[in-house]
Amino acid sequence: MYGLGILRGLGTVLTHFVNTYLDDIRWLGRRYYNPQALAVRQGPKTAGIFTVQYPEEKLVTPEEFRYIPFLLYEVKEDGTKEDRCTSCGICAKVCPPQCIWIERTTDPKTGRPVPAPREFYIDIDICMNCGFCAEYCPFDAIKMDHDFEIASYDRTSAHIFNKERLSTSVDYYASIRPTNYAREEVARAEKEAKKAKK
Amino acid sequence: MTAAPAVEKAEVKPDEEFPGIAAPDTRKGYGGYLVAPEHLVEVVTKLRDEAGYNYLSSATAVDYLEEGKLEMVYHLYRITGGPALVVKAQTPRDKAVLPSLVPLFPGADLQEREAWDLYGIRFTGHPNLKRILLWEGFWGHPMRKDWKEPYFEEETKPFDSRWPGGAVFRSEQHNPFGHNVKYPDGFTLEGWTPEADKALYAGLGTVTDVNAGSLKTDQIVVNLGPQHPSTHGVFRIAATLDGETIVDLEPVMGYLHRNHEQIGERNTFLQNIPFTDRLDYLSSMSNNLGYALAVEKLMNVKPPERAEYIRVIMVEMTRIANHLWAIGFLLNDLGAFFTPALYAIQERELILDVFEATAGSRMMCNYMRFGGVARDLPDGIEARLNELAFERLPRKVDELDAYLTNNEIIRSRCIGVGVLPAEQAIAYSTAGPVLRASGVPYDVRRADPYSIYDRFDWNVAVRYNGDVYDRYLIRLDEIRESIKIVQQALRDLPGGEIQTGKPQYQVRVPAGEAYGRVDNPKGELGFYVISTGKPNPYRYHVRAPSFINLTPFGEMCKGHKVADVVVILGSIDIVLGETDR
Amino acid sequence: MTTLEKPVSDLQVPDDIQPNIFITTLDKIYNWSRRSSCWPMMFGLACCAIEMICTAASRYDLARFGMEVMRPSARQADLMIVSGTVTKKMVPQIVRLYNQMPEPKYVLAMGACASGGGPFKEGYNVVSGVDKYVPVDVYVPGCPPTPQALLHGLITLQRKIDQQSIRNVPWYQPGASEPIPVPILGPDIIDPRQAPLLRDRAARGLSNSLTVADRVKE
Ligand code: SF4
Numbered sequence: 001m002y003g004l005g006i007l008r009g010l011g012t013v014l015t016h017f018v019n020t021y022l023d024d025i026r027w028l029g030r031r032y033y034n035p036q037a038l039a040v041r042q043g044p045k046t047a048g049i050f051t052v053q054y055p056e057e058k059l060v061t062p063e064e065f066r067y068i069p070f071l072l073y074e075v076k077e078d079g080t081k082e083d084r085c086t087s088c089g090i091c092a093k094v095c096p097p098q099c100i101w102i103e104r105t106t107d108p109k110t111g112r113p114v115p116a117p118r119e120f121y122i123d124i125d126i127c128m129n130c131g132f133c134a135e136y137c138p139f140d141a142i143k144m145d146h147d148f149e150i151a152s153y154d155r156t157s158a159h160i161f162n163k164e165r166l167s168t169s170v171d172y173y174a175s176i177r178p179t180n181y182a183r184e185e186v187a188r189a190e191k192e193a194k195k196a197k198k
Numbered sequence: 199m200t201a202a203p204a205v206e207k208a209e210v211k212p213d214e215e216f217p218g219i220a221a222p223d224t225r226k227g228y229g230g231y232l233v234a235p236e237h238l239v240e241v242v243t244k245l246r247d248e249a250g251y252n253y254l255s256s257a258t259a260v261d262y263l264e265e266g267k268l269e270m271v272y273h274l275y276r277i278t279g280g281p282a283l284v285v286k287a288q289t290p291r292d293k294a295v296l297p298s299l300v301p302l303f304p305g306a307d308l309q310e311r312e313a314w315d316l317y318g319i320r321f322t323g324h325p326n327l328k329r330i331l332l333w334e335g336f337w338g339h340p341m342r343k344d345w346k347e348p349y350f351e352e353e354t355k356p357f358d359s360r361w362p363g364g365a366v367f368r369s370e371q372h373n374p375f376g377h378n379v380k381y382p383d384g385f386t387l388e389g390w391t392p393e394a395d396k397a398l399y400a401g402l403g404t405v406t407d408v409n410a411g412s413l414k415t416d417q418i419v420v421n422l423g424p425q426h427p428s429t430h431g432v433f434r435i436a437a438t439l440d441g442e443t444i445v446d447l448e449p450v451m452g453y454l455h456r457n458h459e460q461i462g463e464r465n466t467f468l469q470n471i472p473f474t475d476r477l478d479y480l481s482s483m484s485n486n487l488g489y490a491l492a493v494e495k496l497m498n499v500k501p502p503e504r505a506e507y508i509r510v511i512m513v514e515m516t517r518i519a520n521h522l523w524a525i526g527f528l529l530n531d532l533g534a535f536f537t538p539a540l541y542a543i544q545e546r547e548l549i550l551d552v553f554e555a556t557a558g559s560r561m562m563c564n565y566m567r568f569g570g571v572a573r574d575l576p577d578g579i580e581a582r583l584n585e586l587a588f589e590r591l592p593r594k595v596d597e598l599d600a601y602l603t604n605n606e607i608i609r610s611r612c613i614g615v616g617v618l619p620a621e622q623a624i625a626y627s628t629a630g631p632v633l634r635a636s637g638v639p640y641d642v643r644r645a646d647p648y649s650i651y652d653r654f655d656w657n658v659a660v661r662y663n664g665d666v667y668d669r670y671l672i673r674l675d676e677i678r679e680s681i682k683i684v685q686q687a688l689r690d691l692p693g694g695e696i697q698t699g700k701p702q703y704q705v706r707v708p709a710g711e712a713y714g715r716v717d718n719p720k721g722e723l724g725f726y727v728i729s730t731g732k733p734n735p736y737r738y739h740v741r742a743p744s745f746i747n748l749t750p751f752g753e754m755c756k757g758h759k760v761a762d763v764v765v766i767l768g769s770i771d772i773v774l775g776e777t778d779r
Numbered sequence: 780m781t782t783l784e785k786p787v788s789d790l791q792v793p794d795d796i797q798p799n800i801f802i803t804t805l806d807k808i809y810n811w812s813r814r815s816s817c818w819p820m821m822f823g824l825a826c827c828a829i830e831m832i833c834t835a836a837s838r839y840d841l842a843r844f845g846m847e848v849m850r851p852s853a854r855q856a857d858l859m860i861v862s863g864t865v866t867k868k869m870v871p872q873i874v875r876l877y878n879q880m881p882e883p884k885y886v887l888a889m890g891a892c893a894s895g896g897g898p899f900k901e902g903y904n905v906v907s908g909v910d911k912y913v914p915v916d917v918y919v920p921g922c923p924p925t926p927q928a929l930l931h932g933l934i935t936l937q938r939k940i941d942q943q944s945i946r947n948v949p950w951y952q953p954g955a956s957e958p959i960p961v962p963i964l965g966p967d968i969i970d971p972r973q974a975p976l977l978r979d980r981a982a983r984g985l986s987n988s989l990t991v992a993d994r995v996k997e
Binding site: 331332333335336340346347348349350351352359368369372373375376377378379380381383384385386387388425426427431432452453455456458460461464472476479539540543547560561562775 | 829873876965966
């Protein structure tokens with residue numbers, strides 16, 4: 001019969017429509033603003049309305065998610081901050097769009113390079129969030145951030161991140177990427193031990 | 199270059215058949231045959247008609263600055279499968295002229311125009327030789343090795359200014375205009391007129407009176423795009439209409455020409471991987487794979503077993519996501535505004551979640567490395583993949599099928615529209631679903647197997663009518679086949695390493711040329727890479743399926759109504775990032 | 780905008796600012812209605828456009844912000860989301876579209892490319908940021924910004940709208956607003972506003988074809 005195909009198609013739409021209400025009833029008012037419900041709603045079992053209520057409720061960011069890079073510093077016992085970066089320049093060399101600028105520190109007396117950056121810039125208007133810098137940094141000094149809420153009104157002043165803007169504590173890193181952090185700490189400890197033996 | 203499956207006809211040797219005209223290319227790491235330009239047409243005709251090399255996959259130019267020569271490289275295949283026959287022709291840089299192959303292979307049309315635009319090779323006998331990616335009047339042919347862009351810093355990356363004395367600057371600070379521009383010295387606007395679209399409209403034929411029955415009508419030229427919402431991006435169509443009917447139609451592109459190839463030649467080999475994500479940005483995983491395969495061929499490395507399986511899973515998931523998107527937006531173009539697309543996008547989002555968790559980004563995966571993949575599947579992803587591949591996706595594809603396939607409106611809008619017969623599909627070098635929907639069972643995964651596709655049990659999807667409806671159906675078929683492959687790969691997924699050797703940021707690539715191709719969701723994606731042993735590729739060319747699939751677009755639209763143009767375009771499924779590169 | 784955050788009751792309002800109270804209330808209504816029906820123009824440029832479409836789809840649902848009505852016609856749009864790489868070949872059309880939009884109009888540069896050129900900045904056919912040609916209100920970094928990042932950008936835009944006052948918004952000022960001159964495709968893209976500069980440099984015999992490398996050396 002002509003028109004049957006259309007009717008069957010509309011049946012599919014109707015199923016979707018009814019499903020939204022069924023799912024609402026299933027969760028009985030706990031469907032929104034509830035992490036468990038969010039996980040189910042956004043997973044492969046999702047049925048009914050698929051929407052996340054951003055900004056009140058956010059999707060869970062997976063650990064590997066990458067946005068803009070940031071630099072790590074460790075807080076020593078006496079409260080001073082020590083950059084992990086040794087200004088070896090690998091991230092600047094591997095960066096595909098070449099958005100990283102590093103100024104190496106030199107010893108004022110001898111004029112020889114010191115393994116610490118004096119300045120570190122990332123032009124986030126060029127950065128393509130590829131994560132190569134984090135992947136190839138031998139000192140785990142640069143990592144990819146999860147924070148994507150950085151829209152701004154002005155790019156001339158706000159979009160070249162300098163060292164101050166980029167620096168973040170290791171604890172923050174450990175909080176956003178716990179498994180990566182744990183794995184790297186083990187590797188670092190091993191390296192230290194090897195060095196100590198020699 | 200690749201392992202040849204059983205071919206009925208033996209390998210031909212053009213140098214034996216054409217002594218003195220064709221000679222094997224003996225440069226180190228190179229293959230194929232150098233043919234004297236004046237005999238090119240003759241040799242290729244014979245190869246096509248007698249040896250069965252009837253599919254021109256890629257035609258591209260290379261600039262050998264030091265030798266003062268430009269070279270065209272043609273990759274010919276048999277549509278029945280098997281390895282390539284590479285034919286090359288050289289011409290001096292200062293007077294670059296070569297015979298056009300368009301009379302033999304209409305599929306060379308857009309590719310030769312690109313070579314003219316970017317390299318300045320004049321093709322005698324080309325019916326419509328004008329700029330394609332840039333505009334008429336652009337100053338110079340930018341892919342030539344001695345042409346420098348305004349923001350040129352150094353021949354190759356990494357740039358010295360970044361480290362160790364990295365005083366940050368924005369490139370526009372070093373330009374008197376504060377823009378990414380350069381002009382001939384002494385250029386002013388006075389006394390200068392833009393050439394713009396004159397050539398385009400001239401090619402479409404002048405406006406003439408036509409007698410349609412008793413009604414006298416004028417033909418008009420209508421522009422669709424480049425910001426038209428249903429051209430799938432910044433794509434422009436210039437069509438001559440007689441009433442509602444298309445008389446002549448020309449695709450106009452280049453509105454997203456991002457100089458992918460030139461940047462690719464400044465980049466190191468590794469740096470190109472994230473750039474390939476941005477070619478066909480709906481299927482970044484497959485782009486990664488194609489490029490990785492080409493370079494792996496040069497480097498002669500093989501990824502470990504587990505990496506191979508992960509690659510296949512990811513690439514097939516990409517195909518599913520891409521086809522879902524394509525179907526959704528084909529329906530949009532048909533006027534079923536957004537509901538089918540919303541259903542399709544929902545499933546795609548679930549696949550993207552997997553990519554985000556494994557690769558770190560929803561769209562720009564940057565996941566493949568030479569000799570492996572970037573990182574292993576994180577915890578819980580395998581379970582999720584299983585759930586998707588065995589449970590959710592098959593159900594949802596059936597739902598989509600039931601929802602759309604027998605809809606009478608869709609059938610009457612699609613059946614018999616935009617027909618592309620098999621012989622034409624081959625001659626026009628189309629690939630992927632467009633070719634297979636015309637009844638040619640040509641799939642690179644079968645015809646020239648790569649990775650581990652020979653281990654799985656799956657069928658090459660074919661449909662025979664070559665119309666929009668079949669191109670829609672074949673995408674559903676391909677989703678089903680992909681689900682089958684993913685299921686098998688997940689079942690057999692071995693443990694072990696994911697990377698051969700240590701990850702390196704500077705890979706050593708021996709000198710030579712390689713052409714790696716994969717069957718992307720859009721069609722055959724090829725990467726032609728030349729290495730000179732340096733850290734950067736000397737030539738990096740992308741054979742973009744979206745670009746070449748557009749060659750027969752004008753033919754397919756002729757005689758149809760304006761509303762069908764949008765549908766036909768939707769059924770070809772282009773992505774502008776790849777079309778314009 | 781006059782601030783009247785404190786309760787008004789025990790405040791003696793001088794006669795000369797009486798009208799302002801009316802305007803602030805009006806501002807609130809005016810801004811609320813504009814921010815809640817900011818219709819974007821339906822046009823996408825590159826990869827970021829895909830994320831923009833995803834933002835409009837069911838998972839992120841722009842409709843919650845009153846922005847789901849994507850208008851294919853510039854004449855009906857309030858917001859231009861520049862979603863992707865702006866190439867030289869495309870920029871004349873973008874400027875033309877911007878000129879066609881009725882005021883009040885807003886521009887959101889989505890992604891690294893639209894903000895400042897992005898990864899393709901060095902390319903010969905890429906414009907280093909759409910703000911070289913049209914004024915931009917909000918920049919959303921990222922390549923591509925995830926749909927949630929775009930939503931954040933849109934909320935940032937709403938905040939900007941909230942701060943405007945009917946009294947000094949440019950579109951109620953006397954005099955018509957000037958359209959932006961459409962760039963010309965010459966030997967390279969030409970901004971007509973720079974014609975005098977071109978003429979001047981030609982007269983002084985200065986070179987216009989040097990690259991960044993040459994100029995850094997100088
Ligand atoms: S910012 Fe990145 S994702 Fe967006 S258009 Fe540019 S390259 Fe594509």
